[in-house]
Each structure stands twice: as C-alpha cells, then as structure tokens.
Amino acid sequence: MPMKFIPAQGTDSVMYDAGYLDESWDTSSFSAHGQRASIERMPSYVLEPDGPAVPLPRGNSIDVSELIFTSPATGEPLNFEDFNNEYLGLDGLCVAHHGQVVSELYFNGLTEQDQHLIHSCSKTLTGMQVALAQQSGLLTVDQHVTHFLPELKTIDAWKDVTIQHLLDMATGIVSDENYYDPTSMYYRYAYGVGYWGPKSDTGIGTLQFVLNNLQEQECRPGTKFNYASYNTNLIPLILDKVYSESCVQHYETDIFSKLGSENNAYLNCDALGNPIVEGHLNLTLRDFYRWGHLLLSNGVNLRGEQVIPESWVNETFSHSRPRAAAFGNSAHADVFPGAQYHNQLWQIQPELQRGSMLGIYGQSFYIDRVNAIEIVC
16 A cells, blocks of 8 residues: 655644643643644554455453542542543553453544544554564664764764664663653654644754764663654664665555454654654554554454564563663553553553553553553553
C-alpha cells in the first residue's frame, strides 16, 4: 500500500477563538479535544488497516465502577469515577485477562472510533521495527549510531553510542527532560519538532536539534539510564537508511496493517517529514490493545500470525545486571525500585515479567506476562 501523508488539517475557528492554540492544546481546558486532534495541528502519516478488522476476544465482563480505591491524599475510599476524575484523568480504559477483554470504558467524550495520542507509549513501536530490521539482516543493535548518521561524527560524545544504547536510553550523553520548565531542553525540542508552542522558524527537525543540543558526555554509554525522548527520534532516521525509503511505510506494512485494526492510525511528523515516534502515534483504544497485545502473545497477532519475533519479546522482558545497574544510577531509581528499561519498554518488575509502555498524560499499556493481564489506558 502506498503511504499516505496529510498536511495539518487546521483548527476549528470556534476552538481557535476560545484560545485553543499550539501552546494550550494540552491544558486542562482543551486536553480532552487536544489529545484526539493532533492531526489538526501537525502534518501526519496515515497508517491504514489491511483487510477486515479482527474482533477483540471477549471474556466475562467486570464492573470497574464497583471497585473502591483509596485517596492518596486523604486516605478516604473513592469509587472509580471519582478516583479517575481526581487522580487519573483517563479518557479510555481497556482491561484484558488471558487475551480476552473484560472491560472497555470511555470518558471525557472519547469514543471507540477516536484516535487518541498515546504519547511515549509510541516509542515501543519503533523498538519493534528495529527488531524486524535486525531479523531481516539490515542492521544489528550493536552497530554505532554514527555508522548510519555520519553527521554525529563531529561530536565526540556520540562515537561509542550504539543503536541498543538509544533503545535503552543509556547513551551517556547529557540531556534533561523537564516538563515543568518552559525554558528547558525539552521545550526547545518541542518547538524544534513543532508540536508545542507558537509556529515560528524554529522547526529545525530531530537531527539538527540533536546536533545543537546533545554534545557532552556524562558517562560511558550503557552505564546510566537517562530518559531522553530526543534520542528515540534518531532511530527512524537510521531505519530510513537501511530500508532506503521512509520507515513509516514499514511501520504500516510490517506491523500496523497486520493487527486486524478497525481504524486508521496517525503518526505526526515534524516540518521536515520525520516521524515523531517518541510520542506522536494516535490510535483508537481498541487498536492500541491489538498492537500492545503482541507483547503478551509473544509477537502473534489476533489472526494467529507471527508479526514480531518471539525471541525479541522474550529478550525485551529479560533481566540484565548491567541494565539494572544503569537504572539504579538514574533519577528514576526511587520511582521504580528494581526496574529496568529495555528496547523502549519500561520493565517495572523484570523478575515478575511485568512491563509497561508509559505516556506523559497517563497513557499506558501494562503487561503482566505471568498472569496474562493487560491494562490499556
């Protein structure tokens, strides 16, 4: 299938007059709309299904509204609706057990047909695509990044960084990802790729941002986990080289079109046409489940076909002492004690085979491989 590209679709004048802008789309006033309308503000690639949708297997339903939670602020009991409104802010929730959906809920106007930004959960898609490229013999994850992106050879800090270091967020290069300081590196990046802030001439794209900002070495690659979304966007540039065409075509043909999806997905891109894979994949809740389920099913889709290598899934969930040490050296060590990060996936409890994709606004895909539990939101 030829890859489809659409320019930014434009914002409704009523929303614009109400103050809905590139720098306000994710505020509390507009988030419900902004999370499912990124194609209004940004150019995007369209990932299309191939063939009829595969219905989600259904199990005995559970009534989430009957669950009682404890308020972390007051210790008082809260029902799910109040707990969600006060603490979670979820727009959708899908729970599955042993591959059967037992709960599917929507909030804040989201419907089963709406594509929703999944933010940093998007990163795992690129990890899967690297696995497929390696399986095809196009690259190995121990190859140096500069082999594919010679522009980075001018910066000494990049000389020993491998693709695996990018996948594991362990480049050893100084960076910060501060979401609360509008003068931070993160916001310079967001301006640079065009998904936050007023439109200006700062849309320099991923590679130039890295060249301008990621120049100093903090430690040897592989010795410290340092979450840096900027690095993930280098991986599609590498994949473009090995495929000799846009890797987005392969995201569609190799993965998304094989999921039995119900709806299109959208992958937003920067002004240069580079996909923002670190955080700008847009999926319906059901199609998010179909994709993430590959991690529980050892890479097999709902049609029973092998989509990604089983060996990669098993290796992604494997325990590693060096990765554990790298995570222990990080600022996240107290948040997730004993965790690791590997192949663009958080291993929350690696010894129990529990991992998760995590997005900035509460998006997640939690997998408990031992107990066959999946929670998508």
